[in-house]
Structure formats: structure tokens, C-alpha cells
Amino acid sequence: MLDGTEILTSAQMRALESRAMASGTVTGLQLMERAGSAVAGQIRLRWPVPGRVTVLCGPGNNGGDGYVIARLLHEAGWRVRVLGLPAPPGPDAAQMKDRWQRIGPILPLTRAELQQGGGPHLHVDAIFGTGLTRPPTGEIAQLLRHLAGFGGDLVAVDCPSGLCMDSGAMLGQSREDAQYLLRAGLTVAFDSPKPGHLLGLGPECCGRLVIADIGLHDWRVTGADDPPAAPRPLTEAIWPEFDIPDSRRPALSAQKQAQWLSRRGSGRGHKFSHGHALVIARGIGHGGAARLAARAALRIGAGLVTICPTGSALIEHSAPPDALMRKQVNDAEDLAKMLADRRITSVCLGPGCGIDRASDLLPVLLASARAAVLDADALTALAMDDTPFRGLHGNIVLTPHLGEFARLFPDLARRLTETPDSGPAYSKLDAARDAAARSKAVVLLKGPDSVIAAPDGHAAIHSAFDIPWLATAGAGDVLAGIITGLLARGLPALDAASLGTRVHAKAARLFGPGLIADDLPDLIPQVLRDISG
Ligand SMILES: NC(=O)C1=CN([C@@H]2O[C@H](COP(=O)(O)OP(=O)(O)OC[C@H]3O[C@@H](n4cnc5c(N)ncnc54)[C@H](O)[C@@H]3O)[C@@H](O)[C@H]2O)[C@@H](O)CC1
């Protein structure tokens, strides 16, 4: 199984569809037929015995897809009831509506009508898709509330209605305290996942996400000679159930990352050709986090890894792994001396290191222009600085969780907590990109929906809602170590952060529930075997 695919925003998706239609090769009506047919096909695959279905059709093209689904399911022997609006939709959806009306009636799209449906059956939500721009109100809001509470089989067309496809927020509802959430068992989206499928409330609302090919691939971005309207920059989704299409990103694709991991070199390589990583530790009694990071850096393939506590704490690090080197770093002067050795290719600062020590060592580390991961206490130390981003550069990875992010970028974090009253709502993707542009470093904003963004706007989303057991003490230290090891091996920061996030999550998936952070590093070899296959 390969995992990783391009993500398009709603605007990028509309631009892609317009390019396809402008080419004269395909019409909007044909795209709508393909979209509806993809959803009907998924329904027939998963519910092979025709039953009863209510299709809820909204005012636009999402509703148009709904009329196609109704017709195709009717032809397949389903008993179909359609609820829709009296106002005429756009020309394509209007044609699809007409075709349905030759088969059956359209009942009012109201909560009262929905409740007339009788016993258990399937519901198809084709009310709003990428065109949602404001919170649903009035009768439709009432109906969505009812759908949210009813717990039957719900299939969403493109997305559950009310979800902002660019952010994963429910418009008009706070992220922390949503009043109602549609929870589909299945969401069939078209061409590419959108950020909202992967971020925020998206995964919870979408259920199983299927991306249907509707034949738009030839109009994707291909290279420098694309017209200016081309959708870019591209983002990458990393999600357990996707296949990788042939995506042409400047950053390494997941597939190329895997090839990079398994490259063998000339056979004459020595340990320094795989880099030398330093992991800064602290005084006595605080070494666990740094040891987790160092073990992970070794396992991901850094040629050498040296753990650097204060002199008094060296003894604490004498236990295995014996492959780990130890060297005392008592102060900034010691670190400067070590970094004079150009064979040291990356540094991990933060896990268990202490805020004061991180503050002391940061200026020397930044002045050395070394690739580095700044995690945990190093992020807090940065946030306490009057000029927190001075000296950061594109080969540094900042790895904040939301709390640390709020300390470093309070205004961006605040925007994330506001209740969105129009779309596209401000997303975690926007926040990570803004933070990367401001700090000039790569930002890995951690969570079940991790976003990795570079200062130039390239970004990846890693969705890991399926592994809640990864939220365990020390898991972040292991991730910092993995990324440090990849940086040591020479991988650019955006790729090191996205590949590191992927390896980390895969290790957690392999282990399953009951995981503790100590288990993760030793699972890395198996993950590497799996992904470089
Ligand atoms: N454009 C195309 O060629 C294709 C579009 N497809 C479908 O079309 C959808 C997008 O269609 P549309 O752009 O028509 O948008 P939607 O069908 O998502 O939205 C319908 C209309 O509702 C209005 N609206 C937005 N928020 C509202 C609110 N809170 N209350 C009431 N009305 C509101 C908007 O003005 C919009 O025109 C996609 O999600 C997909 O399902 C597919 O058929 C594939 C082809």
C-alpha cells in the first residue's frame, strides 16, 4: 500500500474543472454524470441488495449529483425518495433534475418531510459541497440537525453538508463545541481530497473517505508552462487509505521518499556519509526524552549519533545502545567547539533539555547554520525571546503541538479558535503556512491532523485519526529524533519532517494499542522495509 496524494482546495478544484471544460473535451454535464455515478457505484458496492434510499438535493451542483444518484439507484432497483428545493439550480443540475422528474416526484427539502421517511434506510446527503460559503440557516439547518442526530446510514456526496472543505470546520459552529455534526459512514469525494476532509472535524464527519476518479487527471498542474490559473502550490495528503497518483511536486513525493530511504549508495560509503546527529540532553535525572530521540535518530539511519548531556549526567547515559556516542556539552562554548566539526550534520534541541539550557545553546546552534529540530523546551525558549525568529532558516524544523504553537504564534492560534461564519475558514494548513513564512523555518504543527509547511508555501497534511494511541508520553521526542536523523542523512527539512511524521505514524500503527514511546524506535526498521518495499 502506498500512501500520499495531492490535495486541492475548493478553488483549485473549481479551476481544474474549468480547465477541463474549457478544453472542450468534457462538459460539466458529463462530469456531473461521472460524479453521481461514482457515488451510486460505491453505494451499490457496499449495499449490494437494493433497499430504500432518501436522496437530499441542495440548490447547486452538489444537488445535481444527487439527482444523478437518485436516477442510477432507481435503475438499479432501489426504492428512491428525493427531497429537493423548488428554485431552479444551474443549467447542468437543472438538466439532471428534469431527468429525475421524469422518473419520480421531488418532495420538499424539509425536516418534516425527512421525518416521514419511515423505518431504517439509506440517506444520501447532496445538499452542499464545495460551494458552501456561509453557515446553513432556516429549514436546511433544522434538517441537518435532525440528520446529525439520527445515526442511520448516511452517505455524503463530496462532503457532509456544513463542512468547510478548505478547513474541516463546520461553518457557524465552534471547533471545540460544535452544536451538531453530521457523521457520514461514507463520503465519496471527487478527483482529490480537500484539506477539510483531513483537518479539524473533517475525519470525524466524513467517516470512510473514498476519492473517486472523474477523469480530470489530464488537467492537473504539470509544470512550468502551465497557465497562470493553474492550481498551486500543491499539498500532499498522507492518509492510510490512499494510493499515490503520479504527482509532480517539487518536494519529494512519498514514493520518492521511500526510494531515497532505501538507496544503497556506491557500497564505499562510511558512517560519516550518513551524517552525524547531535542530541542535546540535560543534567542528571532528565535524560529519558533525549535518549528516546537519540535511539530514533540511530534507527532511522544516521551514521553517528552523539548524545550531549552536561558532564555530571554522562553516567546516566551509559546504558545501551552501545552504538550511541556520549560527549559532554556543559555550555554554549562546548557546543560551539563541537559544531566546528563540519561532519556534524544535524542537531536536536529541546526534548528534556530544560528551557534555560535551550536558551543558552540556541544562539550558538543558530549561528552554526546547521540543520536542526527545535522541539519542546527549545520552542518555549524561542517563545520567551523578544525576537523569536531571528536566525531561523529553511533547514530548521519547528515541531510545536497546538499549545506550543499558541505561545510562538498567538495571533495565528487565535484565528484557529474563532467560530467561522464564512468559508473558506482559516485552517490549520493556513496557520502552519503563515507560521513557516513568518519564521522562515519548516513548521510541523502536530496533532491527529499534522500539517507540515515550508516558508515557500509547500505543505503536507498527515492525517492520523486512526491511531489515537500515538498520543503518549515521549512520542514527540521519538518524532524529533527521527526527523533529526533524516536531516543528518541530508534530506531537506520539508521532506525530513513529512517522511519522519509518516514513519512515526506507521510505527505506531504496526504496534497498535498499548504502545509506549520506547516501542517506537525499534519498529522503525520494519517500517523502512515496508515503505521502501
Ligand atoms: N463544477 C463541476 O463541474 C462539478 C461539480 N460537482 C459537484 O458540485 C459541487 C459544487 O457545486 P456548487 O459550486 O454548485 O456548490 P454547492 O452545490 O456546494 O452549493 C450550492 C449553492 O449553495 C449556495 N450556498 C452556499 N452556502 C449556502 C448556505 N449556507 N445556504 C444556502 N445556500 C448556500 C451557493 O451559492 C451555491 O451556489 C461539488 O461539491 C460537487 O458535488 C460534481 O458534479 C463534479 C463536477
Ligand SMILES: [K+]
Ligand atoms: K454534501
